[in-house]
Amino acid sequence: MxxxxxxxxxxxxxxxSLSDMKLHLRVDIDDDDSLIQALISAARERAExxxxxxxVPQTWTFGLDRFPxxxxxxxxxxxxxxxxxxxxxxxxxxxxxxxxxPRSPLIAVTGITYSDQGTGESITLDPSTxxxxxxxxxxxxxxxxxxxxPVALSDMNxxxxxxxxxxxxxxxxxxxxxxxxxxxxxxxxxxSFVVGQGNAVELPYAAEALLTPYRVLPFGYFGGG
Numbered sequence: 001m002x003x004x005x006x007x008x009x010x011x012x013x014x015x016x017s018l019s020d021m022k023l024h025l026r027v028d029i030d031d032d033d034s035l036i037q038a039l040i041s042a043a044r045e046r047a048e049x050x051x052x053x054x055x056v057p058q059t060w061t062f063g064l065d066r067f068p069x070x071x072x073x074x075x076x077x078x079x080x081x082x083x084x085x086x087x088x089x090x091x092x093x094x095x096x097x098x099x100x101x102p103r104s105p106l107i108a109v110t111g112i113t114y115s116d117q118g119t120g121e122s123i124t125l126d127p128s129t130x131x132x133x134x135x136x137x138x139x140x141x142x143x144x145x146x147x148x149x150p151v152a153l154s155d156m157n158x159x160x161x162x163x164x165x166x167x168x169x170x171x172x173x174x175x176x177x178x179x180x181x182x183x184x185x186x187x188x189x190x191x192s193f194v195v196g197q198g199n200a201v202e203l204p205y206a207a208e209a210l211l212t213p214y215r216v217l218p219f220g221y222f223g224g225g
Contacts (some may be wrong), residue, residue, distance in 0.1 A: 049180055
């Protein structure tokens with residue numbers, strides 16, 4: 001299933017402070033403070049993209065072309081047929097109706113809106129109609145027991161999910177070490193890296209090894225759990 005993911009509120013702080021990073025780099029002058037701060041952000045963003053995690057709380061908008069429960073090909077099925085399993089003609093059914101949230105650890109889902117199939121009107125779902133699992137990684141959403149997702153207009157980003165993700169307690173020491181290693185590589189090899197362009201920032205081998213156990217996202221999104 002196609003999806004969109006956009007950060008709507010960036011983190012208000014970094015997991016590694018400027019003073020800690022300068023200590024790691026053995027830098028005792030202030031001339032490069034702005035550069036080092038930018039490199040901390042670049043290293044954190046690259047590590048987050050690699051792991052599918054948020055290290056400090058931040059808000060995202062997650063867009064889907066429809067709710068899961070079936071793979072729409074010709075027309076939406078009726079609600080009575082919604083829980084059927086397997087293939088039937090032109091549609092595939094998915095009994096779980098689970099939505100996997102593509103950033104971990106999930107803190108909260110703050111709102112779900114969708115475009116109604118019949119009217120095209122934007123509707124906000126009542127939070128009492130769905131359940132949030134923020135214990136699992138990645139986090140999950142599904143309708144309450146015995147209920148179904150509403151039928152949304154099958155169009156680009158018809159379903160918009162607002163959520164917050166990030167560590168609310170201590171960030172694992174191995175993640176902090178990986179950010180410091182990446183930032184150090186960026187600082188000491190400035191011509192070999194591209195800063196501030198998301199995935200263009202290269203992870204050092206040691207940092208990648210430290211981060212690999214924390215990866216939670218598959219490549220691509222299949223809408224199910």
